[in-house]
Amino acid sequence: MSYPLIPLGQLAKFINGDRGKNYPSKDSFVDAGIPFINAGCLSDRWLLDSSKFNYISAESYDRLSSGKIQKYDILFCLRGSVGKFAVIRDDNKGALASSLIILRSNEKVDVEYLKHYLASSLCSRELDNYQNGAAQPNLSANDFKKFLVPLPTLTEQRRIAVILDQADELRQKRQQAIEKLDQLLQATFIDMFGDPVSNPKGWDKEKMDALMTIVRGGSPRPIENFLGGTYPWIKIGDATKGDDLFITKTKEAITEEGLHKTRLLPEGSVIFANCGVSLGFARILKIQGCIHDGWLAFQDISEDKIHKLFLLKALNSITQYFRDTAPDGTQPNLNTAIMKNFELIIPPMDLQLKFIAIVESIVKQKKILENSNIQFFNLFESLQNQAFSGTL
Structure with missing residues (x-):
C-alpha cells in the first residue's frame, strides 16, 4: 500500500x-x-x-x-x-x-x-x-x-520508527567498533613509543630535515580552469573520511596544463596538512597525485631509520602540538622551516616493525568491519525505502 x-x-x-x-x-x-x-x-x-x-x-x-x-x-x-x-x-x-x-x-x-x-x-x-x-x-x-x-497513521509511523531505530543502532555499533580500533592503534603507539614530543622513553632524535626532504605543494589558480583532467587532485577532504592512513582516490583531477604549477607525487609519498583546521594530520598515497600549497610532502625518507607508517602515526599523534606551534593568525600555518627543524624520535627498527605488524593486523580487522558496515548501510537504506513506500 x-x-x-x-x-x-x-x-x-x-x-x-x-x-x-x-x-x-x-x-x-x-x-x-x-x-x-x-x-x-x-x-x-x-x-x-x-x-x-x-x-x-x-x-x-x-x-x-x-x-x-x-x-x-x-x-x-x-x-x-x-x-x-x-x-x-x-x-x-x-x-x-x-x-x-x-x-x-x-x-x-x-x-x-x-x-x-x-x-x-x-x-x-x-x-x-x-x-x-x-x-x-x-x-x-x-x-x-x-x-x-x-x-501513514500515527500508529504505523511509530512502528516504522522503532524498526528503523533498531536497524540504525546496529549500524552505529559497527561504526563504533571501527572507531575503537583507531583508538586502540593510537593507544598502542603511545604505549610502545611514548609521546614523540616529550620523549619519556629517551629515544634517539634527529631533525626531520636530516631524515627526509620536505617540500611544499603548489596550486594552479584559478583552480576551476584546470579541473577535469586525469591527474588526481588531492584535497583535504580526500583525507578526512574513513581511512586514516592512506589516500586511495580523489574526487577531482586536474589537466596536464595544471602540472606546471603544482607538485605531482608518486605512489607511496607521505603528505602532511600544514594549514587550516586540518593542520597536523598525515597520509600515505596509494596513488600518484598532485598536492596544493596546503600540503607538505616528505620525500627521500631514510627508511633504514624510519618506517613510513611509523612516521605517519608519530605525526598524527601530536597534531595538537603542531597546531600550538603554528604562528598566530586567522589560519594556523606551518612553514617548511618549522617542520625541517622538528626533532623526530627514532626507536629501533625492530620495534618499529613490531608496531607496523600491529598496524597491518588492525587495518585488516577494520576492512572486515567496514565491509560489514557497508552491508548494514545497504540494509538500512532498503528498510527506509520499504518504510516510506508502505511495504515494511
Missing part, C-alpha cells in the same frame, strides 16, 4: 532565528551561558555536539524574539551543509544561528518518524530537486515546506 503524500509545511511549524539587530555577534559570545547553535554543532548521529557550542549570555538570549529551541525540535541546516539535522533531546535552553531552521512537529506526525524521513534517500532526492546550484548550497524555507512526506 502507498501512503498519502503531505507537504512538510503541513506537518511542522517552521521557525527561523532572530536575524534582526539582536542577532548575536562573535564579539558577544561568552565562555559559559546559553548555547548558540550553528551548523557545525550538528553531528552525524542526528544529535548536537556540545563541544562545538558557542555561548551567549542570558541577557542576549532574552532579547531574541525567535529561534529558541524546545525538546523534540528538529534543527535543520538550510545553508552550507544542507540536509544535516539534529533532534533536541533535553529541556535545556538554546538559540539557533541563521543557517538553521527549527521544525516543530505537530500532532499529525511522530518526531521519530519525521527524523527518519529527513535522513532518507527520499528526502535527499527532494533536496537535489530544490537546491539552486549556487557555490554555497542553500535551500529556502519555502521550498523546504513543499517536500512531500509519505504519511
